[in-house]
Amino acid sequence: MLAFTLRRAIQAIGVMLAVGIISFSMFRFAGDPVNQIVSLDTSAAEREAVRKSLGLDDPVVMQFARYFGNAAQFKFGVSYQFRQPVSSLLAERMPATLELAICATIFAMVFGILMGVYSALKRDSALAKIFQAVSLIGISLPTFLIGILLIYLFSVTLGWLPSFGRGDVVRVGWWTTGLLTLSGLKALILPSITLGLFQLTLIMRLVRAEMLEVLRTDYIRFARARGLTTRAIHFGHALKNTLVPVITVAGLQFGSVIAFAIITETVFQWPGMGLLFVQAVQNVDIPIMAAYLLMVSLIFVTINLVVDILYTVVDPRLRSTIRRPA
């Protein structure tokens, strides 16, 4: 088990190195970094001095090693537009994005699994058919449109919920949270639904398909022949087997929830990392873009690792193959 985790961790570092190269090369592709720092009337000598002071005359490999070493310590340089360290900018924005992503995922998981199980068990009921039809809409409508529709309905027409921002936030250490104030919670509802709707429909359809598959297996038939109650068969035996693939998908989706938060955050002017990234793109603020790329990859890689480990917790068969590699 330890060897397995270690092996996966080394693979994860490899992935991060590759992403680091891409992120590093962004600085070069966008032109000479010195030109972006100095003004038009800076003399050539002064430019050379800047170049030297920033270490830009070192070999590329050296520069990359320095960049990656700094990035590993969460030092991403200084933002061109804000003149502040990127790491503190990201740290300031991260709680907003994470709270949104976690709420959206919980919303998607809870309703996705409930609706999926229901539509698998009561396959022919009217409600199950409605779920199926609505889930198609959820999968095919783009996120920004859903966001705008929700704003129109609940903020503009009904006036129940705020249409933008995070509401009042409370500072707990360095973490700012909107979960402790009423306006913060109200502000969280619409963005969470917008961000989670796609995942919800995905999880619902996956749970339904998996559950139907599991209900056809021999061990479910045998469980029925053993006279177990329908409840025990559906929720004890079938659901647990259904959740094995659902964990993977939901886990991997958490990464894309954070990545896709860019759109939702833009629509709702949510002060998170995604909005910061969009502003950075508009202003060619490369340190922020590069750091964002690294952060999102790190989150993805970490989630992958956690999902792999979670897998072995749920499925005993994997545990033994890991213990005794073939």
Add this chain to the structure above:
Amino acid sequence: MTNPVLSVRNLEVEFHTRRSILHAINGISFDIAKGEVLGVVGESGAGKSVTGLAVIGLIDPPGRISGGEIYLSGMRIDHLPPEEIRRIRGKRIGMIFQDPLTSLNPLYKIGDQIVETIRTHLNLSETAARKRAIDLLAEVGIPAPEKRIDAYPHEFSGGMRQRVVIALAICAEPDLIIADEPTTALDVSVQAQIISLIKRLGRDHGTAVMLVTHDMGVIAETSDRVAVMYSGRIAEIGPVQDVVQNPLHPYAKGLMGAIPTLAGEDKRLVQIPGSMPRLSAIPNGCSFNPRCGFVFDRCRVERPEPIAHGTQAVACHLYDAAPKTAIKETAA
């Protein structure tokens, strides 16, 4: 004879498909007494497994029991509401399926699965149920049961898993065990062990056993009586010795002729020409008539009903006293 454990009367099972209604079981009747093993043989699709599933109440839509009665120790069980038949399943009727590799839930320890089943049917505490589970595992021949009880299904071989399945089937001391091809998926050396285990359990507990198989060797070894099924009907039923040594029905004759013997001369095994009719195209009269070497006019129009003939009962017009003269002409 006292009340049989299982009594099936004119059972009919049909499957509704988009195009038509298929009759999988066409009016079969049989009894199984306490401690008796009834072997049910026949080709694939003869209705052997469907009969077993019908008895335990596991025919799922689009299939349904469309006629006849099933009695368990005198109590009618075929029309019970789902919750009541559920209480009978596992408690009074145990079932063993064909493939032990897929019969157990891979995510639960075998002990948990046995304890769960015991506690569903018997009013026992967690520890008492666990103790009973260990005893059961010992009884079905699993070595070191107090250790193995915490193992997962994938940590057992096929034969051992079938033993676990059997332990699950007998955990509430059922009156009847339905074993649906319990040895088909196992290799030959393990088959014999499983068969003798089922036989021993039946004897020790006085459990009636309905053994579904297409292996005549298994039947000859285990069963007291045998029912030969052909396209949803019982062609012949009787004590296993009589049916094997002196089969009456032409189909049973063909079946017995197809068993290789070690002592026999180097003869070609007998083959029954043709194949069993599909459920959508069962011929009129006797369903075996297109393949029968003794066929005569009556076979093509009238469906034969079982006729007592010595210890056996056979559904064939050849044994009906009246038109016997006609036979010789056609057969010649």
